[in-house]
Amino acid sequence: MPFVNDHLARKLTTFVKLSPTELAGLAELQSTPVNVPRGSDLMNQGDAGQLAYILHAGWGCSYKVLRDGARQIITFPIPGDMIGLRSILLKTSDHAFSAITDVQVSRISTTRLNTLVDEFPRLATAIMWGTSRDEAITVEHLASIGRRTSLERTAHFFLELRDRLQLVGLTSDTEYECPLSQYVIADALGVSAIHVNRVLRQLRELELLTFQDHKVTIIDSAGLTELAGYDSIEG
Amino acid sequence: MPFVNDHLARKLTTFVKLSPTELAGLAELQSTPVNVPRGSDLMNQGDAGQLAYILHAGWGCSYKVLRDGARQIITFPIPGDMIGLRSILLKTSDHAFSAITDVQVSRISTTRLNTLVDEFPRLATAIMWGTSRDEAITVEHLASIGRRTSLERTAHFFLELRDRLQLVGLTSDTEYECPLSQYVIADALGVSAIHVNRVLRQLRELELLTFQDHKVTIIDSAGLTELAGYDSIEG
């Protein structure tokens, strides 16, 4: 197996138990890793599609840019997440992916993916479960931006991120590394960077959560959950 | 074929040409239609999953409700669109669907869907293309709420709706039926109903678009497109 921590396998097996041969197939899909240096783009809006990736390590963001240059971040993929899967069937990619830290990915060969799911149909189901779950997160994000205040929205964001990281074993209950700048968080939450700063201060003063030195500390999980109206992600 | 207008087939064949037997299979999937009276819910948040539908006629909305009772509409499915497909693989449905007018749907049998895509793999590809396209629309909606002003957002909304209706032949270039109240539009755009009213007045005064008597009239398509920063949906 090419990776010590197969985050994708870890994620998918919370949904279905996979046989050793299925796991081997999944591992093989993740071969030939490539590094993407921080600050560079892996794919751009309008790129011809047919390319998808699996993220192994590092932080990045999927985003759209609007005509006036504003940016909306769709999601921060974490290890074990697929990137750009949607663009396989569309003519062009509808979004871009940018590496925030140095990032390690492997390209998914579409043909290999096809033969793999032919051979192991349960793997297809597991992968589609993963994409359904990602979609549900996007929809929750939509509801968050549309109908939550910036304070609720920010609380929700950090709770969801915690649960996603926990699913692949990258965090404890109360603390996790998060190398995002306030500008980047602003583009995800649909507010200005300055306002993110003010909201983070509020969360700190309410003794709910701190975000300092690229580290999130959840002080009062119950209080945050209540404030955000957060339901943990279900399978 | 059970329906004179197979909107789903019309939509999918813009992506791949389907053979007569494939079309027959698709038509059979849409048998046993049921009526959903306006105002009633077809599915609710938290329902046990494993049920999906195809919309044949009428208007409804997929939405989430937040803990405080606020509602965020995710999308207005139109004839030929699938409803609740995501919930097939998740334990519970992450969203609800409510009929705005009387609505005609047919339930998709999961087992029949499975045997069908086994028999006609190209059908699976076509359906997944459709879901990819729906996802792209949701992502665009997210960007719209996060980063466009309410004026741009409203313009974008009506242009996108026009293009979606056009794909299944339910509108001309400049005018379409749209039986949505301003309250409903507000819940889709993430603003208050009163503000929707103000924005619609602005669009009218700018001589870009009118929304009256459940009818949308696009006066200045180019102007609207420019204002909204709208890119037509691509396959």
Add this chain to the structure above:
DNA sequence: CGACGCTTTGACACAACTCAACAACCGTGG
């Protein structure tokens, strides 16, 4: 005919944005 839902408008309040300035930090090159 009355009740109800939807639209429209005005007045006011408040959340979030913009602009501006400064502090802290970091990697880089002299």
Add this chain to the structure above:
DNA sequence: CCACGGTTGTTGAGTTGTGTCAAAGCGTCG
């Protein structure tokens, strides 16, 4: 080793977009 520019974080003041509350007009349907 330090000086430097660039990025990020922090805070204040004033502005603007949007929400809330209130009320009236209008259709439609029972």
